[in-house]
Amino acid sequence: MRIQSVTLKTIRVPLKKKIRHASHERTESENLVVKVTLASGSVGYGEGVPREYVTGETTETALATLSKVDAARLVESPGSLDDVIRRLEAWELPETLEDPRGMNGNAARCALELAILDAYCRHFDKSLGDVIHLSSLPHLRRHPKPQRVRYSGAITAESAKGEVISAWKMRLYGFAQVKIKVGVAGQDDPQRLVKLRKILGERIDVRLDANEAWHIDDLLEHVRPLREFQPSLLEQPVPHAEVGGLGELRKLLGVPVMLDESLCGYPDGTRAIRERITDFFNVRLSKCGGILPSLRLFSLAEEHGIKLHLGCHPGETAILSAAGRHLASNIANLKYVEGSYDRHVLAENLSVEDITFRYGGWARPLRGPGLGITVAPERLERMTVQSKEIGYD
Known part of the structure; x- marks a missing residue:
């Protein structure tokens, strides 16, 4: 063995x-x-x-x-x-x-x-789901048995025509949650959101991801005109070097904050809690070191009342998609889940099986030994x- x-x-x-x-x-x-x-x-x-x-x-x-x-x-x-x-x-x-x-x-x-x-x-x-249940971490909330998963859609920063097409696809495909990339140089985010929110409608949960685009000194100026579009959260609004400023400023934003690039290891998580700089953890398997370190961050978040988001990296193959599916199927209290975009993003994949989510972002738990692919x-x-x-x- x-x-x-x-x-x-x-x-x-x-x-x-x-x-x-x-x-x-x-x-x-x-x-x-x-x-x-x-x-x-x-x-x-x-x-x-x-x-x-x-x-x-x-x-x-x-x-x-x-x-x-x-x-x-x-x-x-x-x-x-x-x-x-x-x-x-x-x-x-x-x-x-x-x-x-x-x-x-x-x-x-x-x-x-x-x-x-x-x-x-x-x-x-x-x-692989059994690994989650055998973990020794004390604060993890787990489903008694694997559950169906509902994934979010995503609209990246592309051409005006491409964004409109993507928004219609999200609506017609029945997504309940959609992430929109903001903060790209040369783009007018309020004007973009006028169009995108109109297409998506009011029922879809829309969250914004800035990928470190703005600086702490002018963050309020960027966020203020976006609040009318009722975003459920704002992901990584400033570079990691400036996240310390969120401790006071996030109270004025009017939108919950989520850390992504500033949540890569356990020290990042303990700092975020100590300095009160976030409402959400965005945990991604590759970024955070794998299954067991990710579970450790989930446990830390649950202990301190931080909400949970399971993310993914664009370009992940079915191997990481399957690992993420096992986490999402077995961990309770995940507010948002991203992943399993396989067929929609990759020109070629590594698995025999197609584990891409289906209509509405829904996907079943994976069966069989190991990854299940x-x-x-x-x-x-x-x-x-x-x-x-x-x-x-």
Whole structure:
């Protein structure tokens, strides 16, 4: 039951269209995929999405980080899935421990942790959802059994015509919640929201994501004209270096605040609570280090009355989509959920199954051992640009 080998791959995932927001734009996603093979023959897959402007990682640094990890020694020969979880709960990368924000290496950790959990869940004939229920964290609120998930829609900063088309799609597709990107240079957000809110109607919950676009000194000026469109929250309105100013200012905004780029590690979460700078945590698996560190942030939020949002990275393949589905199906009290955009965003995916959400954003829990999906090796090889295998005797 020991780990026999670990294969590290950097891949390029083609997107159907350009994704644009205030911090970045992309037409493809460069991701890290990890394959773990056990001596028993069980195979697991994990994925991380390194973003230099989020956690400071690139695929190169993530690959270098994992090249130094002795995965076989990390888990040794576990007698149960619970043994694996206890070892992974205690595992921290040196890069993460040395980082005051606890985020360096998070995408790398996510990819390896998920691959290990997928492999051992398959070996013990357990679902990844069982990991959530076996976690030792005290404040997690979990459903007794996996539930259906309802995902949010998203309107990125694109052409005026493209935004209108996207808004009509969101309405016709029956979404209850939609996120709109704001703060992109050269765009008039109040005018955009006049059109978009009219199309979406008053019943749809609309939230705004600024991706660090504004500065604390003029934040009120930017937010004031947007309040008439009844946004349910404002995500990451200022750069991380300025979030300390939200402690006092958010009381005047008239809109709840959510941290995203400023919530990458556990130290970020404890600071946000200590300084009272947020109403919501946006937890994303790759950004926050994987399943178990994300659960730790959920537990912290529940303990201190912070509301929960499960996010995703544009360009995630079915591996991270499936992991997010297990979290969303099993964790109670998630106010917003993003993910499983697969068929709508990716020109090609890694799984045999299509786990994209359906009408209204609804999706069923995943069944079967591990992630509950089948990775197609030929598709993985087609996207691979670099590969490294580490064997263990």
